[in-house]
Amino acid sequence: MAEGEPKEKTEDPKKVVHTYPLIRHSDMPEETKIESMELVVTACEKHSANNEAAARMIKEEMDKKFGPPFHVVVGEGFGFEISYECSNLLYMFFGGNLAICIWKC
Amino acid sequence: MDEFRMKLKSYSNPSNPARGKTILSSKRKTEAYLRVMFDGKDVTPKPLNPDVFSGGRERQISVYEHDRPDVRRSTIQSLNKTYSIVRFKSELREGREGSTQPYRGSIQSSTHLTSLGGASSLTDKEENPTSGSQDENAEPSATAGLEAGPPQEEEDEDTSSIQAMKKMPVRVALTLCETNTVFLLDIPSATAIKDTEEGDLVELDNEAYEYLTVGKGRNRKMLHAEVQTKPIIVKTRTTDYQRNKTKAGSSYCSVWEMYDTYKDKQDSEEESEDDSEDSDVGEATGHKLDEVSSLDSFRLSNEEKQVQKLMKSPRFLEAVCVIERLLASNCFKEEQKIFRCLTVPDDFREKIEYNYRLNHLWTFANEYTKGRSVNSLDWNSKNKDILAVGYGKFYFADQVAGLVLIWSIKNPVQPERQYNFTPPVTAVSFSKENPMLLAVGFYDGAVIVLNIASREKMIIGENIPPFEPCWSLCWNYGQTQGEEEVVCATFDDGRICAYSVQKKLEPFQLMRVAKADGKLKGYNATKKCTNLVIPVTRYDAAYFLRYHPIHSSIYFVGTNQGVIHKCSINYLNQHLDLFLAHEGPINAMKFSPFCPQIFATCGDDWHTRLWAEGISDPMVDMYVTMHSVEDFDWSPSHSTIFVTTQSKFIQIWDIQRKIYDPQSITESPSKARCTKVQFTDNGNCLIVGDVDGNVHVFSVEDLPFKAFFQENLLFESMSRVLSTNLPLMKKLRKLRRKQSVMK
Numbered sequence A: 001m002a003e004g005e006p007k008e009k010t011e012d013p014k015k016v017v018h019t020y021p022l023i024r025h026s027d028m029p030e031e032t033k034i035e036s037m038e039l040v041v042t043a044c045e046k047h048s049a050n051n052e053a054a055a056r057m058i059k060e061e062m063d064k065k066f067g068p069p070f071h072v073v074v075g076e077g078f079g080f081e082i083s084y085e086c087s088n089l090l091y092m093f094f095g096g097n098l099a100i101c102i103w104k105c
Numbered sequence B: 001m002d003e004f005r006m007k008l009k010s011y012s013n014p015s016n017p018a019r020g021k022t023i024l025s026s027k028r029k030t031e032a033y034l035r036v037m038f039d040g041k042d043v044t045p046k047p048l049n050p051d052v053f054s055g056g057r058e059r060q061i062s063v064y065e066h067d068r069p070d071v072r073r074s075t076i077q078s079l080n081k082t083y084s085i086v087r088f089k090s091e092l093r094e095g096r097e098g099s100t101q102p103y104r105g106s107i108q109s110s111t112h113l114t115s116l117g118g119a120s121s122l123t124d125k126e127e128n129p130t131s132g133s134q135d136e137n138a139e140p141s142a143t144a145g146l147e148a149g150p151p152q153e154e155e156d157e158d159t160s161s162i163q164a165m166k167k168m169p170v171r172v173a174l175t176l177c178e179t180n181t182v183f184l185l186d187i188p189s190a191t192a193i194k195d196t197e198e199g200d201l202v203e204l205d206n207e208a209y210e211y212l213t214v215g216k217g218r219n220r221k222m223l224h225a226e227v228q229t230k231p232i233i234v235k236t237r238t239t240d241y242q243r244n245k246t247k248a249g250s251s252y253c254s255v256w257e258m259y260d261t262y263k264d265k266q267d268s269e270e271e272s273e274d275d276s277e278d279s280d281v282g283e284a285t286g287h288k289l290d291e292v293s294s295l296d297s298f299r300l301s302n303e304e305k306q307v308q309k310l311m312k313s314p315r316f317l318e319a320v321c322v323i324e325r326l327l328a329s330n331c332f333k334e335e336q337k338i339f340r341c342l343t344v345p346d347d348f349r350e351k352i353e354y355n356y357r358l359n360h361l362w363t364f365a366n367e368y369t370k371g372r373s374v375n376s377l378d379w380n381s382k383n384k385d386i387l388a389v390g391y392g393k394f395y396f397a398d399q400v401a402g403l404v405l406i407w408s409i410k411n412p413v414q415p416e417r418q419y420n421f422t423p424p425v426t427a428v429s430f431s432k433e434n435p436m437l438l439a440v441g442f443y444d445g446a447v448i449v450l451n452i453a454s455r456e457k458m459i460i461g462e463n464i465p466p467f468e469p470c471w472s473l474c475w476n477y478g479q480t481q482g483e484e485e486v487v488c489a490t491f492d493d494g495r496i497c498a499y500s501v502q503k504k505l506e507p508f509q510l511m512r513v514a515k516a517d518g519k520l521k522g523y524n525a526t527k528k529c530t531n532l533v534i535p536v537t538r539y540d541a542a543y544f545l546r547y548h549p550i551h552s553s554i555y556f557v558g559t560n561q562g563v564i565h566k567c568s569i570n571y572l573n574q575h576l577d578l579f580l581a582h583e584g585p586i587n588a589m590k591f592s593p594f595c596p597q598i599f600a601t602c603g604d605d606w607h608t609r610l611w612a613e614g615i616s617d618p619m620v621d622m623y624v625t626m627h628s629v630e631d632f633d634w635s636p637s638h639s640t641i642f643v644t645t646q647s648k649f650i651q652i653w654d655i656q657r658k659i660y661d662p663q664s665i666t667e668s669p670s671k672a673r674c675t676k677v678q679f680t681d682n683g684n685c686l687i688v689g690d691v692d693g694n695v696h697v698f699s700v701e702d703l704p705f706k707a708f709f710q711e712n713l714l715f716e717s718m719s720r721v722l723s724t725n726l727p728l729m730k731k732l733r734k735l736r737r738k739q740s741v742m743k
Helices: A004-010 A030-046 A051-066 B002-011 B015-040 B052-065 B071-075 B081-093 B098-135 B139-154 B159-165 B197-213 B255-278 B280-300 B301-311 B315-337 B710-724 B726-742
Strands: A024-027 A070-075 A078-085 A089-094 A098-102 B244-253 B357-364 B373-381 B388-395 B400-409 B417-420 B423-432 B437-443 B447-451 B459-462 B468-477 B485-491 B495-500 B506-513 B542-547 B554-560 B565-567 B575-580 B586-591 B598-603 B609-614 B620-623 B630-634 B641-646 B649-654 B664-667 B676-677 B685-691 B696-702
Touching: A024 A030, A024 B255, A030 A051, A030 A098, A051 A070, A051 A098, A070 A078, A078 A098, A078 B485, A089 B244, A089 B255, A098 B244, A098 B620, B244 B255, B255 B468, B301 B315, B301 B598, B315 B357, B315 B696, B357 B664, B373 B676, B373 B685, B388 B437, B400 B423, B437 B468, B437 B485, B447 B485, B485 B542, B495 B542, B506 B565, B542 B586, B554 B586, B586 B630, B598 B630, B609 B630, B609 B696, B609 B726, B620 B710, B641 B676, B649 B676
Parallel strands: B373 B423, B468 B542, B630 B676
Antiparallel strands: A024 A089, A070 A098, A078 B244, A089 A098, B357 B696, B373 B388, B388 B400, B400 B417, B423 B437, B437 B447, B447 B459, B468 B485, B485 B495, B495 B506, B542 B554, B554 B565, B565 B575, B586 B598, B598 B609, B609 B620, B630 B641, B641 B649, B649 B664, B676 B685, B685 B696
């Protein structure tokens, strides 16, 4: 019985909204990756209504931690074509509707 | 009157300045009312200022409200009583509650009314004591204002209101406090008082001074001593910063993509959970992949499958290569014979003409070379059938990826080797020692050494790419004779580096060509107009490097400013000599194969020039049209013949005949701008590369017979050209004599 209930919920996939951070693509070293991910989560939670502020916070922190120049995009729908320094790219999803792209060049 | 005084005193209390104003202004209003009532008509003119009007009414209320028979009797005796009662009621209805203060004021005004004619004197008397009473709590100025008031009272209300304004600041509080002390000037005393502690010290000091300067202490013993501080030892260290590797990526992010990603992840998690029970994960997914590929392979016939398998086998590829050569030789048999000089026209033929004709044999080109400019050509040093060609475009808006093709004359249709690269290829050069080694230079500054024995890209060495394009490459033996062969590369930032193949192309900087300034010898260029005191770059781009044909330690570097630097590998980072050869960039510099003293340069200033070593003036100056001379080459078979390319034309010159015009001008078959030109070793054929990616092979026909003393012919031809320039001719003869003596 306990198993039956959640199954019924998952049968309607449209209602399932994942909000946990998910790294879509990254070539960063493992430690950097985790640190950046945590920073993104903090920034996006702090400035949940203001993507610009979140992006600024991420960028400034990344510049401080790993050295400038970093570029950050936080948004819900965008296309991008970038050149980045190897092992300095992070493309992740967060909060169900936000995509964050961080790269250094 | 005493009572009045008391009332006035209380009224003129500074706490009620506003009321004081209304008292005075009210007087005329009351008069107005009264006058109207005399007429018995309700034609009271309304005052323009409603505020003042209401103030006047306020007075009225107070008058009627308070029952003061003594005053009222005198005031109202001439009034229409009924009317005033009606007014009184209407005022009451407005809910105005008369206070004690205003009505007292109106009393005063009402007294004015009673007195009528001689009112002024009466009010004076009334007011004066008031002013006296105000002295107790108000400033004198305020009192003065009050005193000035009475005579104005009968004037219009404006003046009275001004008077009221003056009254308003009844009490002004001023607080005085001390600020911090500010010193504007401070001169400390230079003297000390005698018999104080300070004075005693000064006296002692003065005595000591006297003793040392004029007293006995003047003749004290002294010793001279020296000491040297430790010199600071400095070291110079340089390092090459490795370029950061970058990548390009792109994506489109949207809610749907996010959803799919999350879903895929979830699915894969679920799958893996399921699969963990089924034991083998990889097999399931691997099977799926196999199914997809097998679907394609299923559609192919058995033969095609076999061909696909065969294509991977190197032995088959070798066989195909041989077959291709055989087939090509069917089509190009005659041309190949001409190329190899197997069908030389008979020297004793009847009709002999010197046409300097170019006969197009074939063109090295395929679908890959289309649109890729030929940037460099090099014949293999051992196998003269093999030609390496570097392709790629590096113009600002038009960049095409690089390509290196190895062509063989045995197969003019398809290349033997094909190596693809991302950056455009700018230079190729075969090693003289190991003919299978090919150095390749790129527009992004990278230099690699390939082993062309392998069909696959087999990179022997790779440099740490600098930031500037590599312009030319050449192989040479190292600094001391007998050492291993090194690759010398010239870069856009003026650096000339030697790379050792054995050390994985470790750079060794031979030279950096600085911008030449001041008056240079050589070609007498027109004065340039420059207003830049500090140049943008301090280094010129080094376009090519050419070793001296005799002295192996000496090399020449041509720059984009038209200057040729003569340098020695024994003196790093400095030049032995420099001269101006062209006004713009120099495209090529080549020594005559017959006389090492004579060399030629061509450049973007539309000219080709012949020079003799040690003579700074150009010997011969050749010019056809206003197009940059892209490349130049001496004929290896005839000392006086050379070829230049200008735009889409190939020009063959013979200074034995004339110098004002080329002997023949041939248009390129592809009608594209020619970039590179080179004779084959035997001098019978010519290869021309163009910006469209074609490499044309021509045979040079109808040339004059070879001279027996080629060098003599060259000198004699040049002397003839210089017959109008005696000083230069003398110099050339001197050089010739010197050379014959040395021999």
